[in-house]
Amino acid sequence: MREQANVSGGYELQRTDAKGEGVFATRFFQAGETVMVGTIDHELDHNHAHASQVSEGRFVLHGGLIPKVNHSCEPNCGIRLNADGAHDLVARRPIPAEHEITFDYAMRNYSVDHFAAHCRCGSPRCRDRITGWKDLPAERKAAYLGFTAPYLTDYDSRRATESAGRLARTAGAGTDRPPLAEVANHD
Template sequence: MNNGYELQGTGSKGEGVFATRFFQVGETVMVGVIDLELDHNHAHASQVSEKRFVLHGGLTSKVNHSCDPNCGVRLNASGAHDYLARQPITEGQEITFDYAMRNYSVEHFAAHCQCGSSRCRGRITGWKDLPAARKADYDGFVAPYLTDIDQRASEQEADKATRNESVVPQPTAQEDPGQ
């Protein structure tokens, strides 16, 4: 059965998944399936919630990283990642996504990214390391727990700033307020 993609050799990166038909923006390219629950993050782990990591089964686990990906991620009913087209994907084009779209922290890859994109960051990073402009560019194509983490961090920073502003400094015992 042809689902619109197949595994092929990429030359420099080993294997990758390539489109065998056209996909339009927003179309589901691949449906994710969880193969195994994990107790921690590692090089092949997919983060599917703030503290849950899994191995995906099937060819979704073979989709390569790109710093300028043609796919984004969406959680499906099983909690796995589906890949959906961020841009039109033509027959023969490699299907890619940015690993930062699913993992808050990525620390398990070589120092140098091999995606070859003109937007390459130089290394594969997690969501926490993306600049705000890149995060905005990925809006609607990332796992929701990543934006939830950012939202909580922003709220905590705002609360902290509010608390600091409401504290009026009092003169110390050594200071004389009458002088």
């Protein structure tokens, strides 16, 4: 059933058997090609099922059909921040016409607490729950590099640097030896 279409853009809203509505390709998309251009409809004061997190404390609702794109634990699209601060959907692999366009909601939101039911993506790599970036294993995060909201990887980098600093301070604590820089300066 075709409810809303953007044939020139290469996608349309259709009913699915298991998930209600979904967005489907009406043409072939190559890997790396922008599938949907994001626009920000309005700012939100909190996270919810259709919210996109565009920075640590900023949530927006995208306009158009992006809020209708379903989650998948093995998505064919990823997120790329555009010049307006919205998320574009970019093909991670080729997407044939008539295939559903999907992305992992963890690619945009650090925390996802509003999907209590089991995930219905049907992927062999399904996590059984729709989770946020903070809950993804390291290998999944690595597979998504270049296809996530930039603040997520920036946040992980910042946390890793802070953790390394704490470890270095802890490792040096409790010893009677001066720091390495002081040892090097003694003749």
